[in-house]
Amino acid sequence: MAGEFELIGRHFTWPVPAGVLGVGDDCALLPVSPGHRLAVTTDLLIEGRHFFADADPESLGHKALAVNVSDLGAMGARPLGCVLGLSLPQADDIWLEKFARGFRALAEAVGCPLVGGDTTRSVNGVVISVTAMGEVPIDAALTRSAAQDGDDIWVTGTLGGAHVALQLLQGHHGEHLGLLETLRPLLERPLPPVRFGASLAGLAHAAIDISDGLLQDLGHIVKASNCAADIEYPLLPVLPALDGLDASIVQPALLSGGDVYQLCFTAAPVARSRIEALACEHSVRVTRVGRIRTGVGINVLASPLPLSSDGCAGFDHFA
Ligand SMILES: [Mg+2]
Structure with a gap:
């Protein structure tokens, strides 16, 4: 059944900007401008606690990224990229396609490309973890x-x-x-x-x-x-x-x-x-x-x- 989860990558393989190394190696590589610091934020969404099992997957994909890039903006940081961890009871192709569509539309709108991630089978319900990274000039962050x-x-x-x-x-x-x-x-x-x-x-x-x-x-x-x-x-x-x-x-x-x-x-x-x-x-x-x-x-x-x-x-x- 591992193959089923490897196929998930299909839904999340999108082009990344020049200078960024995305999915496919041991790590993603992101350029940070001279004179800037890396801003990092992460959020965990759990079925039954943060959303219901019947939540619209496209909206869920959008919101999982939105809450993270919102924190970047609140620091005065410009998005560089994000990584996505998904734990699912089963690899539901239609659910994944919709989730990926919502996530990708916002990622493109705010310029925060998906550069890596991981998927596993969950014992109980969907778990979504997003980490977003951005850059902010040294001494200019909005703390x-x-x-x-x-x-x-x-x-x-x-x-x-x-x-x-x-x-x-x-x-x-x-x-x-x-x-x-x-x-x-x-x-x-x-x-x-x-x-x-x-x-x-x-x-x-x-x-x-x-x-x-x-x-x-x-x-x-x-x-x-x-x-x-x-x-x-x-x-x-x-x-x-x-x-x-x-x-x-x-x-x-x-x-x-x-x-x-x-x-x-x-x-x-x-x-x-x-x-x-x-x-x-x-x-x-x-x-x-x-x-x-x-x-x-x-x-x-x-x-x-x-x-x-x-x-x-x-x-x-x-x-
Ligand atoms: Mg916040």
């Missing part, structure tokens, strides 16, 4: 500890869509089920602004990708940077499809909704026009939502509902 007093706080894209999609899939807010078709791609096929993130290296200060919710992820920045944040709720970029929904749905989605894979970053006010020009160049929406100051924790100003009753998961953590 969580680099926020400074007086920095603007910026968010890319829009907020709320992935969280409401998840709630609809879990059977909540049935009266809004008509929105699912619009919102589902935000949950299942997030498009992290990786190249824009890389363009912020050396310009922005701290950055993080929003995977666990704005408050929780910005909380990592203020804690690591020993500072506080004021967020102006009315400035948050609400997904237009959520306009008109009750604040009891929208507020927790904006502040605590995860799976966003957009960036939250801080930068000096003097960098505003440069940031807006780069966002325009990369066709990325950017919004200033608040300010870093001295102190501890995150203060949300002018929220429609009191924060203690909006069901914001993890909010107590920052109180």
Whole structure:
């Protein structure tokens, strides 16, 4: 049966850029530009814990890579390549073809070629491990500890869509089920602004990708940077499809909704026009939502509902 698994390579053998040695030798070889450091991130997705057995394989292939390249962008790193480990109960040709299609489409879109990997038979369910590598100029990485007093706080894209999609899939807010078709791609096929993130290296200060919710992820920045944040709720970029929904749905989605894979970053006010020009160049929406100051924790100003009753998961953590 080993042959069956060797055949899997067929689905994952794609051209790699000049100068890269991909699948076929003992190691892949990636060139790193002079004056740069290697940025490495990895993520493990397990059936039954991170996705269901009936998840659409093409979306799964997309998301397995998206969550990794999102972390590269959040460091200000430009993608160089990725490796994929797959453990499957059986080599299902149709499942693999779809998974590979979703993975490859995003790999090509963000310039992160697959350069190696491994497959094995699993005892129980599908396990997907992706490691992505990128490069960032020395001393220009966007670390969580680099926020400074007086920095603007910026968010890319829009907020709320992935969280409401998840709630609809879990059977909540049935009266809004008509929105699912619009919102589902935000949950299942997030498009992290990786190249824009890389363009912020050396310009922005701290950055993080929003995977666990704005408050929780910005909380990592203020804690690591020993500072506080004021967020102006009315400035948050609400997904237009959520306009008109009750604040009891929208507020927790904006502040605590995860799976966003957009960036939250801080930068000096003097960098505003440069940031807006780069966002325009990369066709990325950017919004200033608040300010870093001295102190501890995150203060949300002018929220429609009191924060203690909006069901914001993890909010107590920052109180
Ligand atoms: Mg992250």
